[in-house]
Every structure is written in C-alpha cells, then in structure tokens.
Amino acid sequence: MSMPSFGVLGSGKGSNFRALAESFKNGTLGCEPAVVISDVEDAGMLTLASEFGIPGRFVCPGPFRTKMSPEAEAEIVLLLREAGVDFVVLAGFMRVIKEPLLQAFPGRILNIHPSLLPLFRGLESWRQALEAGVSETGCTVHLVDAGVDTGEILGQSRVPVLPNDTAHSLHARIQAAEHELYPRMVRVFAERLRKTKLPNH
Numbered sequence: 007m008s009m010p011s012f013g014v015l016g017s018g019k020g021s022n023f024r025a026l027a028e029s030f031k032n033g034t035l036g037c038e039p040a041v042v043i044s045d046v047e048d049a050g051m052l053t054l055a056s057e058f059g060i061p062g063r064f065v066c067p068g069p070f071r072t073k074m075s076p077e078a079e080a081e082i083v084l085l086l087r088e089a090g091v092d093f094v095v096l097a098g099f100m101r102v103i104k105e106p107l108l109q110a111f112p113g114r115i116l117n118i119h120p121s122l123l124p125l126f127r128g129l130e131s132w133r134q135a136l137e138a139g140v141s142e143t144g145c146t147v148h149l150v151d152a153g154v155d156t157g158e159i160l161g162q163s164r165v166p167v168l169p170n171d172t173a174h175s176l177h178a179r180i181q182a183a184e185h186e187l188y189p190r191m192v193r194v195f196a197e198r199l200r201k202t203k204l205p206n207h
C-alpha cells in the first residue's frame with residue numbers, strides 16, 4: 007500500500023483537523039487527508055480545508071439532531087469511497103455514527119474524546135471532570151464502534167486539573183493535548199494499516 011489516505015468528518019471549528027493538516031504538510035503524518043466532510047454548512051473546518059487545498063464537502067444531515075439520516079450517511083460513504091480513503095478520522099463530529107458508515111470502514115474509524123475514557127463519556131467531558139473534582143483528566147484517541155465513546159483505546163494523554171480551572175481553561179488545556187496526541191495516533195494507525203496490508207475496504 008502506498009501512503010494511506012483518510013477522510014475527516016467534523017462539525018466545528020476544526021482545530022484538530024488543523025493539527026492533522028499541519029502535520030501532513032510538515033511530512034510527519036505518514037498518511038494524507040484526502041477529503042473533509044461536514045454536517046454543518048458554515049463549519050470553520052470547511053474553510054480551513056480550502057485553505058489547505060483539501061476538498062471540502064457539506065452533507066445535509068437530515069431531520070435528526072444526534073444522528074444523520076440513512077440517506078445522509080450513505081452519501082458520506084459515497085464521498086469517502088470516491089476519494090479512495092483507507093480510513094476515517096472524526097474531529098469534533100457531533101453525531102453518532104451508524105451502520106452504513108461503520109460497515110463501510112470496520113475498525114477504520116478513529117475519534118478523539120476530551121477525557122481519559124472510560125471516564126466521562128458523552129458531552130462536555132471537561133465540565134464533567136471539573137464537577138467530579140478529579141485532579142487529572144485528559145484526552146483519548148479510540149476506534150469507533152456502535153456505542154458512544156466505547157471502542158478500542160489507541161492512546162491517551164494526561165492533563166492536570168488546576169485549582170483555579172474554569173470549564174474554559176480546562177478545555178483549552180485538553181485541546182492543546184489533543185493537537186499533539188491526534189497526529190501521533192493517526193500516524194501509528196496508518197503504520198498499522200500499511201503493515202497489515204489489508205486490501206482497501
């Protein structure tokens with residue numbers, strides 16, 4: 007397999023995508039972002055994608071709030087296949103992934119979550135950590151399965167909770183750790199794919 011490529015799915019400002027794209031530009035990622043897909047038409051991530059010269063696509067998610075319609079998910083699978091990607095990276099994608107996408111890329115969808123899983127699954131995990139009074143939290147890169155934040159853990163970074171932390175300051179410290187962890191784990195995963203020499207999907 008030549009250099010593996012991946013598709014990025016995200017709903018937000020795309021700071022993790024930026025970290026990945028910069029790592030690719032510096033020649034340290036070991037794989038290539040080939041397409042960026044968002045369920046939010048004016049997501050900062052799509053603007054960033056065009057700045058980096060990577061094709062960006064908006065897919066209308068349909069009527070549900072927490073998942074995509076089956077048609078939207080099928081369209082995403084089609085776009086990923088057209089781009090010829092080997093795996094998928096979720097970077098702030100705010101919807102649960104369902105069967106069509108899971109089946110199209112089994113064991114090949116990565117996510118980053120802002121806590122030390124299995125602690126603080128779900129939304130605003132930094133706030134959950136603050137409210138629980140823990141002295142340490144962090145971020146986790148994991149494979150995506152049918153559960154919410156439940157797949158195989160690939161790597162974690164620890165982040166201290168400081169005495170005067172607010173939800174905002176703690177989240178910012180976790181995000182800085184994410185921007186270091188995600189490119190490192192994506193590189194490891196791409197190496198793993200190259201070694202297994204599995205045929206593309």
Ligand code: GRF
Pocket residue numbers: 016017018019020021022023097098099118119120181184
């Ligand atoms: C990150 O904090 C990540 O942990 C979570 O969504 C956020 C995305 O932020 N899954 P960004 O769009 O990459 O800045």
